[in-house]
Amino acid sequence: MELDDPDREGEDANADHKGFCPEEAPDRPNDGDQLLNRGDPSSAVGVPMSEPSAGPAITGGAPTPATPHRYPRPHLSRLGLGPGKMARLKRLLYSHGPGGGTLLVLPIDQGLEHGPVDFFPNPDALDPQYQYDLAREGNFSAIALHIGLAEKYFHEYAGDVPLILKLNGKTTIPGDAQAFSPLTGTVEDAVRLGADAVGYTIYVGSPAQDRDFLQFLEVRKEALRLGMPVVVWAYPRGEAVGKKGGKESLYAVDYAARVAHELGADVVKLNYPVASEKDADSPPPYNTLRLSPMEAFRKVVQSAGRSLVLVSGGEKVGDEELLRKVRSSMDAGATGIIFGRNLWQRPKADALRLTREMHAIFREYAQAP
Secondary structure, rough: OOOOOOOOOOHHHHHOOOOOOOOOOOOOOOOOOOOOOOOOOOOOOOOOOOOOOOOOOOOOOOOOOOOOOOOOOOOHHOOOHHHHHHHHHHHHHHHOOOOOOOEEEEEOOOOHHHHHHHOOOOOHHHHHHHHHHHHHHHOOOOOOOHHHHHHHHHOOOOOOEEEEEEOOOOOOOOOOOOOOOOOOOHHHHHHOOOOEEEEEEEEEOOOOOHHHHHHHHHHHHHHHHHHHOOEEEEEOHHHHOOOOOOOOOHHHHHHHHHHHHHHHHOOOEEOOOOOOOOHHHHOOOOOOOOOHHHHHHHHHHOOOOOEEHHHHHHHOOHHHHHHHHHHHHHHHOEEEEEEOOHHHHHHHHHHHHHHHHHHHHHOOOOOOO
């Protein structure tokens, strides 16, 4: 099946597909595209997924960058939301943060997931008030965190900073071989605290995914009953994933996107796939796909269907690479980004400067509800 037509409506652009055969769009350059190298040992590997494509030179003049191809996002009216979910999600998308149907989320769940080690690069960030202040001063769409940090701090920011309450989590101490995150909060907690969404981590491919799916089922039912949007952190994990290309492979990330959509996510948080030599171990046809970074992530967005996509920031990177990732994600049809360490590991002045630059980028992608 061809890449979606950019003139089609967002809901049609994310239709189910049997295969994926990328074809050149009229306004996208071919020369200069770096490929995901899958099953071709003669090619370079490990291309970062946020790497932009170079535009063709104009004959007889200075090179002019090509206008990037932009894909539509699903419209709220097509997401099948009840009035409670619609009201809350619309607040996040249009009344806070950059607006225009985009999302800029600041997560601070890493203290549980990774431990205090993440705060060493910026000791000020050890105090959760640092992230709360950053979210308010930077006009974020929401802050995402666990029950303890919500109950102890959120009352000082309620009404100014929307809350996404994370409902499950785990430490890194046992490792990810049988990854599973037990509940740490409830949807009723989220309603009581005034949250606009809840977050839930699903470890796709883990031996414990049967328990994970059943636990999520109860969360989803409560969220539906109480009109609370659900943001799924969809992470491939486990030994089986490692044997089939690894957790960062296109196969794994693409599968995670589809699983979150199938299980009922309103929004799904995903990592960018990263090419490596292990891609040859992915199941067909992923082991032979040769896609540019843009095409690869577009494939992931398609698999998420009518679940809005948030792009994870991961470990801290440089300013230019971070901003390229924002733009390339939005070009591929993402709804927004959820960057934590890439912002609060920086001094506040630097984080706020980057946030202003991201706001400017998001304004270019604004769309009506």
